[in-house]
Amino acid sequence: MGKAPYMRLKGSQNLRQRLLLSTLSATPVMIEDIRADATWPGLRPHEVSFLRLLETISDDCSVEINETGTKLKYKPGVVMGGRRYVHDCGVTRSIGYFLEPLIVLGLFGKKPLSIRLRGITNDPKDPSVDTFRSTTLPILKQFGVPSEGLELKIESRGVAPKGGGEVVLSIPVVQNSLTAVTWIDEGMVKRIRGVTFSTRVTVQFERTMVHAARGIFNRLLPDVYIFTDHKAGTQAGESPGFGISLVAETTTGCYISADTAISFARGEDEGHIDDEKKELPAADDVGEQIASLLLAEIEQGGVVDSTHQGLLFLLCALCPEDVSKVRVGKLSPYGIETLRNIRDFLGVKFVIKPEPSTGTVILKCIGCGLKNLSRKIS
Template identity: 75%
Template sequence: MGKTTYKRLKGSQSFRQRLVLATLANTPVLIEDIRSEETWPGLRPHEVSLLRLLEKVCDDCVVEINETGSKMKYKPGTVMGGRNLVHDCGVSRSIGYFLEPLIVIGLFAKKPISIMLKGITNDFKDPCVDTFRSTTLPMLKRFGVPSEGLGLKIESRGSPPHGGGQVFVTIPVIDKLTAVNWLDEGMVKRIRGVTYSTRVSSQFENTMIHAARGIFNRLLPDVHIFTDHKAGPHAGKSPGYGISLVAETTSGCFISADTAVSHAQGEAGEIDNDEKEELTPPENVGEEIASFLLEEIQKGGVVDSTHQGLLFLLCALCEPDVSKVRVGKLSPYGIETLRSIRDFLGVTFDIRPDPSTGTVILRCVGCGYKNLARKVS
């Protein structure tokens, strides 16, 4: 066996993209200076949990972390997949943080994945599980991912700080992704959404719906927002409420926005007592998220700003053909993803602003990534 050559990287930024791309490109990485200047140096609990999740779905992957957690080695293995897996995501970040890397890697596994993820289902930092179901999964179908075997079922909700939610995810395996020519945003034809509440009055949901509809009904008639009030064991361990909205356009694009309100948790796991008194009223939550969705629509593009990174990653992994996509203003996450894609896959994007619409058109030739692990029947 020859000596393993590691790709040397620094810092904690783009941690998820680096791990996903390292796994797919089969490139061992050595990441140094992870928050070495901060009071609490090293990897955060959610980052360690993501590494453990990768160990569950991959065979022969090797993870080495030093004592302070500020330096780690990751040597990818074969993505095996598997049925009836269970992973506790912890309460440092929500399940949404883990879903994006899991879905991308899972598509190129040897066997389809079915996994129960436990933890926080809705928070304000990451896209909530409702947004994944309504927006992310339909987006994958554009790239040739079959609907059969692709699903997300919310068994129970979990709000910060103690979580307690459970989500069952199924991911099919594919041979390759199909290149897309996705420039037409279309016009918004309907708005759908879902509100949720755990361990608080279900009236909070009606207030959020009324506030959001007050804004949307001035603009279009087809607005339906459903309620999902959880009680008992399905309500998790903490009180909270929130809303996820998605605008569907005439060309089949889905633009989403979501938020959640709960007693937040500090870095050291302490609940801040000052914060505990002042939760945003549900009426304000409904109005704010409706306005935020309208802002996302105004920016233009075929996806919202939180989905830019995933869109670019899928384009880069496509068959060796030209993919063209239109997005609004590039988000910091999208820009970081473009850099990581260049470093790991050698795929560069041609980026051209479209002054007439204020959007940006990106072109790339996919790297032709194929699922070599999948069994050929």
């Protein structure tokens, strides 16, 4: 076989997604100028950790990083899958940062994947593990991913700065390929579910968030239930914090989510109590904000919320050579970048048609026909 040429890319933008698409399309990449002009140049700890994770679950994968961390050569291997993997995600980004690419890769492995991830389970930057469990996994089922073996167990929670959370992700392999979808009917919201959590603080924070969120939702529909998940002891991680994750389910099987987490992170040198009180929002404000954010996501329209646009487009592009058609609200910056990366790596272009009357956008594409060939020879 001839030596595959490296695709040359620049910058740190969407590094995680580029590495994911590189692996799926078996395209080696060379990424240069990674934060070359920054005060702290090169790869960040979570990016290096993600590369190590790719090495863990793949066979014959090659990673080369220069001394300053500003240049990376990545040659993808075969995703093996398997059980009993353990990966420490560190504390610079949450487990959610690692879950999205891991879920997609796991579908195209030789064997079903089961992996234990340790780190921060809930933070404001990445989707929480609750959102992955309630919203992301059901999206996969729309594309023909079997329910059996598709699971995310939250064994302990951890917030910034020290983490200490732990989850176990199980992903089945697709039998041959995904299933193309026509998914344009959002339906009407029929119920709202949610979960609040607290670690190393009083459970009163959770009760306050539930009361505040219900105060907004109960004016709109009766079927609202928000669970509480108070952790103590070893299940509470290393740092105190609290948060909430909400999901709206529609009559056509769409799941729209919003979440956040608040942690009592102290500064390295000075952690004056007065300063902390000023920085931390009140629990009732958090409950109201996330309830309002969920309503804003619903108002935008679309079959997924803005944080899941990238995953939706990626799954459509990986489908067989058949037409997939989906509806989303206003295109998010991450969604737009995903469309560009899909075009570059998979050669799949989407037809984008705005619908001014609803404020939504309909996207159509013909999938690249990615098949799980590794499973056939296992």
